[in-house]
Amino acid sequence: MKNKKNHSNNNGISRREFASRSALGLAGLTVSSTLGVVAQNTKTNMSGTSTNTTNRMLGDLEVSGIGLGCMSMKSGSYNPPRDKSEMIPVIRGAVDLGVTFFDTAEVYGPFTDEELVGEALQPVRDQVVIASKFGFNLTSGSRSGRNSKPANIKTAVEGMLKRLRTDRIDLLYLHRVDPEVPVEDVAGTVKELIKEGKALHFGLSEVAPDTIRRAHAEQKVAAVQSEYSMIERVLENQVIDTCGELGIGFVPWGVVNRGFLGDKFNEYSRFSDDSRFSSVPYFTPEAIKAHMPVLTLVREWARKKDATPAQIALAWVMEQKPYIVPIPGTTKLHHMKENMGALNIQFTVQELQEFRTELEKIPLIGVRAPETALTDR
Numbered sequence: 001m002k003n004k005k006n007h008s009n010n011n012g013i014s015r016r017e018f019a020s021r022s023a024l025g026l027a028g029l030t031v032s033s034t035l036g037v038v039a040q041n042t043k044t045n046m047s048g049t050s051t052n053t054t055n056r057m058l059g060d061l062e063v064s065g066i067g068l069g070c071m072s073m074k075s076g077s078y079n080p081p082r083d084k085s086e087m088i089p090v091i092r093g094a095v096d097l098g099v100t101f102f103d104t105a106e107v108y109g110p111f112t113d114e115e116l117v118g119e120a121l122q123p124v125r126d127q128v129v130i131a132s133k134f135g136f137n138l139t140s141g142s143r144s145g146r147n148s149k150p151a152n153i154k155t156a157v158e159g160m161l162k163r164l165r166t167d168r169i170d171l172l173y174l175h176r177v178d179p180e181v182p183v184e185d186v187a188g189t190v191k192e193l194i195k196e197g198k199a200l201h202f203g204l205s206e207v208a209p210d211t212i213r214r215a216h217a218e219q220k221v222a223a224v225q226s227e228y229s230m231i232e233r234v235l236e237n238q239v240i241d242t243c244g245e246l247g248i249g250f251v252p253w254g255v256v257n258r259g260f261l262g263d264k265f266n267e268y269s270r271f272s273d274d275s276r277f278s279s280v281p282y283f284t285p286e287a288i289k290a291h292m293p294v295l296t297l298v299r300e301w302a303r304k305k306d307a308t309p310a311q312i313a314l315a316w317v318m319e320q321k322p323y324i325v326p327i328p329g330t331t332k333l334h335h336m337k338e339n340m341g342a343l344n345i346q347f348t349v350q351e352l353q354e355f356r357t358e359l360e361k362i363p364l365i366g367v368r369a370p371e372t373a374l375t376d377r
């Protein structure tokens with residue numbers, strides 16, 4: 001990650017400007033808090049009983065209000081790689097809980113997470129939305145640079161269809177922009193794949209507002225996926241608003257801040273050099289200590305709302321805009337169940353303002369500078 005170390009969220013733009021953008025976002029909420037939300041959805045799950053969930057729209061694509069990020073399951077990004085026999089019940093259990101939105105990518109593993117997701121969801125393929133991502137050179141079997149040349153995208157999609165045991169990718173994302181390929185060419189290639197029926201919707205990941213506009217002009221974008229949480233709020237600088245303006249859904253990852261906002265760590269948590277956590281700027285001893293007041297605030301709201309910290313982290317993000325659909329990653333079905341409980345938590349506009357005021361008082365370490373939101377990552 002290229003995260004610059006800075007000690008507040010408003011490096012590069014004035015505090016007043018940043019605060020007024022936040023206030024504008026909140027003002028938008030009062031008018032739009034029910035828009036984009038689809039009414040209660042009753043469906044039959046794998047064990048034949050009924051579950052209810054509140055769906056949301058990503059452009060024209062309807063998904064459960066919370067999805068499941070499958071990245072760390074088989075590839076073991078934030079945990080040791082888990083066995084397929086342990087993870088299939090988590091994915092199928094999520095379906096039973098009403099989750100219809102599953103996120104993977106060819107680079108996770110590479111390939112092994114898609115294989116897992118494909119096998120787990122095969123019995124319910126027509127009831128779920130599968131999202132996957134292309135954009136890297138994986139011809140040697142491991143990641144070697146970015147590659148979004150049309151031929152590579154088409155090869156990637158053929159592989160995805162086999163691994164995911166399906167004839168279409170519901171949401172096909174560009175994972176990272178390839179500086180050598182104009183995004184219009186990427187969008188044009190996805191447009192062809194959509195015409196062929198191999199992809200149904202187009203998504204972008206970690207992109208600047210201008211890239212979103214250029215891609216969307218060539219092929220309608222359904223969703224933009226990027227990191228966003230109470231701790232990493234840089235995308236409040238134009239990206240999330242651009243999605244709203246263009247009718248594009250926003251899919252945040254890292255919403256529970258890799259478990260930190262789920263109360264998984266404490267101020268003394270330390271990570272070995274070979275752990276993925278050690279490369280994340282929020283997990284230095286200094287940053288963990290600095291961010292404990294955020295966790296304290298989250299715990300306070302959890303008490304007020306009779307909820308858990310992870311539920312508050314998810315509900316807070318969802319309350320920012322009605323077109324936001326988080327995809328928390330988990331290897332544990334009880335965490336998935338807990339996370340789905342966030343769908344039942346609401347904040348009033350006044351509560352959100354109070355929350356925001358307290359949050360903005362806390363200096364953060366390792367977060368991105370606002371201007372970095374205006375360039376592709």
Ligand SMILES: NC(=O)c1ccc[n+]([C@@H]2O[C@H](COP(=O)([O-])OP(=O)(O)OC[C@H]3O[C@@H](n4cnc5c(N)ncnc54)[C@H](OP(=O)(O)O)[C@@H]3O)[C@@H](O)[C@H]2O)c1
Pocket residue numbers: 068069070071072078079103104175205206225226252253254255256257258259260262263264310311327328329330331332335336338339
């Ligand atoms: N587009 C991109 O570039 C990009 C980048 C990163 C990730 N993603 C996608 O986004 C998904 C989520 O991102 P992420 O995994 O990086 O971040 P995340 O969702 O913030 O964090 C996942 C971590 O949080 C823990 N967790 C989840 N629910 C919890 C709960 N209720 N209580 C306590 N801990 C909890 C999980 O541990 P347990 O396993 O113990 O529950 C896991 O280690 C990924 O799976 C992937 O699909 C996309």
